[in-house]
Amino acid sequence: MLATLSCLTASPIDAQDASRPLVTPGVSAELAAFRRGQLRDVRYDLSLTVSAGDTAAGRVSASFIRRGTGDVILDFRGLALGEAVVNGTPWPEAPRYWNRHHLTVPAARLRPGRNVVTLAFATPVASAGAAIIRTRDAADSSTYLYTLLVPSDANLLFPCFDQPDLKARVTFHVTTPPAWRALANGAATTRDSSARGVTHHFAATPPLSTYLIAFAAGPWSVHTRREVIAPGGRPVPTALYVRRSRAKEAEADTLLAMNARALRWLGAYFGVPYAFPKYDALLAPAFPFGGMEHPGAVFYNEESFIYRERPTTTQLLGRQATTFHEVAHQWFGDYVTMRWFDDLWLKEGFATFMAARMQADLEPTSNAWKTFYLRNKPVAYGTDATSGTTPVWQVLGNLDQAKSNYGPIVYNKAPSLLRQLEYLVGPAAFQRGVQQFLREHAYGNATWQALLGAIGRASGRDLSAWGRQWMLRPGMPIITQQLETANGRITRLRLVQRPAQPALSGAGAWPLKVQVRLHYADRPAVSLPVELRGDTTVVVGATGRPVPAFVFANEGDYGYAIVLPDGASVSWLEQHVSEVRDDFLRAMLWGALWDLVREGELAPVRFARMALRALPGERDEQLAGALVGRLGTSVNRYASPTVRDTLLPEVERLLLAGAGDTTRSYGTRKSHLDAFVGLAQREGALRQLRTWLTGDSAAGLPLRAPSRWAMVTRLVARGAADRDSLIAAERRRDDTTEGQRLAFVAAAAAPDSTVKHQLFDRWFRDAALNEEWVTSSLRAFHEPEQQALTRRYLTTALDTLPWIQQNRRIFFLGSWLSATLGGQSERTALDLVDRWLSARGALAPDLRQKVLQARDDLERTVRVRERFAAEPARSTSGSEGHTGPADPPGGR
Numbered sequence: 001m002l003a004t005l006s007c008l009t010a011s012p013i014d015a016q017d018a019s020r021p022l023v024t025p026g027v028s029a030e031l032a033a034f035r036r037g038q039l040r041d042v043r044y045d046l047s048l049t050v051s052a053g054d055t056a057a058g059r060v061s062a063s064f065i066r067r068g069t070g071d072v073i074l075d076f077r078g079l080a081l082g083e084a085v086v087n088g089t090p091w092p093e094a095p096r097y098w099n100r101h102h103l104t105v106p107a108a109r110l111r112p113g114r115n116v117v118t119l120a121f122a123t124p125v126a127s128a129g130a131a132i133i134r135t136r137d138a139a140d141s142s143t144y145l146y147t148l149l150v151p152s153d154a155n156l157l158f159p160c161f162d163q164p165d166l167k168a169r170v171t172f173h174v175t176t177p178p179a180w181r182a183l184a185n186g187a188a189t190t191r192d193s194s195a196r197g198v199t200h201h202f203a204a205t206p207p208l209s210t211y212l213i214a215f216a217a218g219p220w221s222v223h224t225r226r227e228v229i230a231p232g233g234r235p236v237p238t239a240l241y242v243r244r245s246r247a248k249e250a251e252a253d254t255l256l257a258m259n260a261r262a263l264r265w266l267g268a269y270f271g272v273p274y275a276f277p278k279y280d281a282l283l284a285p286a287f288p289f290g291g292m293e294h295p296g297a298v299f300y301n302e303e304s305f306i307y308r309e310r311p312t313t314t315q316l317l318g319r320q321a322t323t324f325h326e327v328a329h330q331w332f333g334d335y336v337t338m339r340w341f342d343d344l345w346l347k348e349g350f351a352t353f354m355a356a357r358m359q360a361d362l363e364p365t366s367n368a369w370k371t372f373y374l375r376n377k378p379v380a381y382g383t384d385a386t387s388g389t390t391p392v393w394q395v396l397g398n399l400d401q402a403k404s405n406y407g408p409i410v411y412n413k414a415p416s417l418l419r420q421l422e423y424l425v426g427p428a429a430f431q432r433g434v435q436q437f438l439r440e441h442a443y444g445n446a447t448w449q450a451l452l453g454a455i456g457r458a459s460g461r462d463l464s465a466w467g468r469q470w471m472l473r474p475g476m477p478i479i480t481q482q483l484e485t486a487n488g489r490i491t492r493l494r495l496v497q498r499p500a501q502p503a504l505s506g507a508g509a510w511p512l513k514v515q516v517r518l519h520y521a522d523r524p525a526v527s528l529p530v531e532l533r534g535d536t537t538v539v540v541g542a543t544g545r546p547v548p549a550f551v552f553a554n555e556g557d558y559g560y561a562i563v564l565p566d567g568a569s570v571s572w573l574e575q576h577v578s579e580v581r582d583d584f585l586r587a588m589l590w591g592a593l594w595d596l597v598r599e600g601e602l603a604p605v606r607f608a609r610m611a612l613r614a615l616p617g618e619r620d621e622q623l624a625g626a627l628v629g630r631l632g633t634s635v636n637r638y639a640s641p642t643v644r645d646t647l648l649p650e651v652e653r654l655l656l657a658g659a660g661d662t663t664r665s666y667g668t669r670k671s672h673l674d675a676f677v678g679l680a681q682r683e684g685a686l687r688q689l690r691t692w693l694t695g696d697s698a699a700g701l702p703l704r705a706p707s708r709w710a711m712v713t714r715l716v717a718r719g720a721a722d723r724d725s726l727i728a729a730e731r732r733r734d735d736t737t738e739g740q741r742l743a744f745v746a747a748a749a750a751p752d753s754t755v756k757h758q759l760f761d762r763w764f765r766d767a768a769l770n771e772e773w774v775t776s777s778l779r780a781f782h783e784p785e786q787q788a789l790t791r792r793y794l795t796t797a798l799d800t801l802p803w804i805q806q807n808r809r810i811f812f813l814g815s816w817l818s819a820t821l822g823g824q825s826e827r828t829a830l831d832l833v834d835r836w837l838s839a840r841g842a843l844a845p846d847l848r849q850k851v852l853q854a855r856d857d858l859e860r861t862v863r864v865r866e867r868f869a870a871e872p873a874r875s876t877s878g879s880e881g882h883t884g885p886a887d888p889p890g891g892r
């Protein structure tokens with residue numbers, strides 16, 4: 001595909017050779033395509049010597065079968081290259097063929113068929129910005145190391161062919177100080193001691209993509225347990241690695257059993273048992289993700305797997321969902337891998353979808369699809385309805401931009417589309433298609449077309465148009481319900497869809513299949529499956545039926561669309577939504593009402609009043625938590641200052657009462673308490689926080705460190721004069737690594753320009769500062785009530801995006817933008833962002849999209865505030881605050 005490739009001949013690189021197309025920084029799509037045709041059967045024999053120091057020394061033998069006569073290009077951007085040997089012959093001039101991104105092995109040194117290139121190298125070890133992450137445990141001064149290579153840092157760790165479709169068998173040898181343990185993808189084989197320390201040897205793995213290679217080292221505590229991990233198989237040893245100081249707190253048996261249960265269930269569903277030789281998990285301290293699915297060595301975020309205070313149901317379900325997600329990746333991602341990161345959705349979408357499918361089957365009472373809805377849809381719509389959204393399949397020119405492909409579109413929209421697809425073709429055909437896909441691409445790579453092809457064949461349905469609309473087209477539909485009635489009967493029910501962003505998505509309807517519910521207060525509901533093929537769909541089955549209490553066009557959450565109910569339905573829901581017994585349906589209805597607020601069609605004060613009325617009786621813990629959050633946002637962010645000041649005392653009373661209500665579940669009480677702390681701003685509320693801190697209990701709930709820190713942070717944010725002594729006192733109580741981190745966060749909340757200035761500077765200058773610490777301090781720094789103070793950082797924060805993209809991990813940029821812009825709610829800030837955008841014509845498109853995604857909520861906030869600025873706080877019930885969508889003439 002590239003004519004220049006056949007005459008490629010390497011010459012020594014004198015630093016400025018980055019103009020040659022294949023050896024530009026990163027891994028270009030061209031280089032990946034070239035190597036895809038050139039290389040096969042890759043193997044790495046990888047030795048690393050690690051310690052608590054700043055560098056690791058390594059040696060790799062990369063063995064591969066080469067086709068053609070061209071040079072071979074390895075990727076490496078570590079610290080240094082040392083001794084090199086090609087096919088047994090020393091190659092002393094190798095460093096001159098390294099441009100700090102790629103090492104070009106000249107064709108003259110290579111032969112047809114199998115070649116072996118052996119290289120010595122050094123790679124950095126650091127708290128942030130290195131392939132090997134180092135954390136130090138404050139409790140016992142131990143050092144722990146682990147790798148995190150996704151998506152493009154395998155070539156920072158060692159010289160390799162860093163692209164997902166050059167899978168390799170990897171054999172690790174890790175040399176550590178004597179008292180350390182080590183863990184890697186392969187099974188541990190032998191250990192030997194030398195003057196340098198102990199060398200841990202691991203067996204060769206099945207073929208792995210480079211981003212999935214992993215090891216960890218340190219004085220980990222290990223808990224082993226025999227588990228059946230293949231359906232009908234025999235028990236095999238599995239292990240959980242935890243740092244020593246927290247080993248007692250980890251529910252090791254529970255966690256290993258949960259992983260094994262998922263492995264068995266998925267093996268049965270996919271018709272392929274777990275495909276790697278062993279399964280271990282590690283709880284990684286200060287881990288920047290929720291989890292990472294390395295085959296055989298899954299890493300989880302310690303912070304969300306070991307609880308420092310009693311967990312809520314929402315937290316427990318979240319931990320289970322993360323576990324199931326990472327285990328599902330062992331098939332979707334690890335066993336069959338996307339060919340290139342443009343198809344990132346394929347693994348992420350499946351992992352989340354399968355996690356819910358499994359939760360629904362294994363825990364029938366968990367109402368898993370309700371959890372799926374609450375965890376995914378608001379987040380997906382929150383990005384996909386913006387002008388910065390992208391298609392699910394995302395063009396990717398270079399691996400070093402792959403981080404930009406991560407976000408709600410692949411994590412939350414993609415699994416939602418799989419739910420829609422399963423509903424469209426039926427669960428049995430869906431499963432048969434997926435099984436076929438996995439069989440066809442075992443240990444290999446595939447694209448979205450291959451997946452839809454397999455499901456299409458299994459279901460006898462041509463999915464190419466579906467794929468074009470949902471995979472390649474950016475954006476999403478908004479559906480409005482139009483209900484016409486006469487003489488107590490429905491004369492016509494129409495569903496009208498339009499793109500949320502017409503300029504971006506273009507015209508035309510998305511193909512959708514939904515379930516429409518006609519809900520009656522006094523008779524059974526009617527559910528009607530409807531396929532939407534055009535802009536307007538008449539729900540034929542509704543005509544002639546009695547007028548319902550309300551209509552909802554996405555019962556069961558199969559459809560992917562923002563559904564805005566008609567005026568009559570909104571009027572009924574406003575009075576009676578809490579009477580809807582089905583928790584899942586009620587959660588969706590609240591979601592639809594909230595969407596009306598965000599669309600500027602329902603006054604925030606009206607939503608707040610509905611929530612104030614409903615919350616005391618809301619028995620669903622997850623929904624109560626979501627509702628408490630939205631109540632806070634409607635009052636504190638969307639409503640006018642007058643409305644806020646009027647409603648706050650009422651909100652505080654409700655939250656206090658909810659927190660102290662012993663008839664309600666712990667999680668419901670805790671979400672009320674957390675919201676009270678988060679909203680505390682009046683004198684009485686702040687005094688209450690101090691009373692709780694002194695008494696060590698709050699509203700009858702015992703206070704543990706995380707909640708105490710939240711209160712301290714809130715007091716600091718509100719300008720407590722004794723903030724230094726407050727933080728110091730709390731640090732004395734909580735002398736752990738987490739305590740240090742939370743003290744750092746609390747300090748960031750101070751409404752003090754010197755503190756802000758020093759911290760902003762430190763985020764960029766202090767290489768020893770762990771990235772996770774920076775991430776967790778962003779929200780406190782950008783406390784919305786301090787927006788006058790933080791607005792001056794807005795454009796600087798945007799100017800740093802290219803640096804962040806280069807130097808921070810996948811999710812950091814999104815957190816950075818959402819905290820920075822989320823800390824603002826006024827038009828002045830919006831104007832600053834817009835001026836910045838229009839002055840940056842040369843801004844990389846992926847960064848522009850990320851800014852537009854984050855800008856959307858600020859823009860909505862400004863719009864909602866301006867629109868309802870004059871809304872009285874004491875409005876009575878009725879529909880005057882609901883400005884649309886209007887019922888058509890003839891509506892009841």
Ligand SMILES: [Zn+2]
Nearest residue numbers: 325329348351
């Ligand atoms: Zn994932």
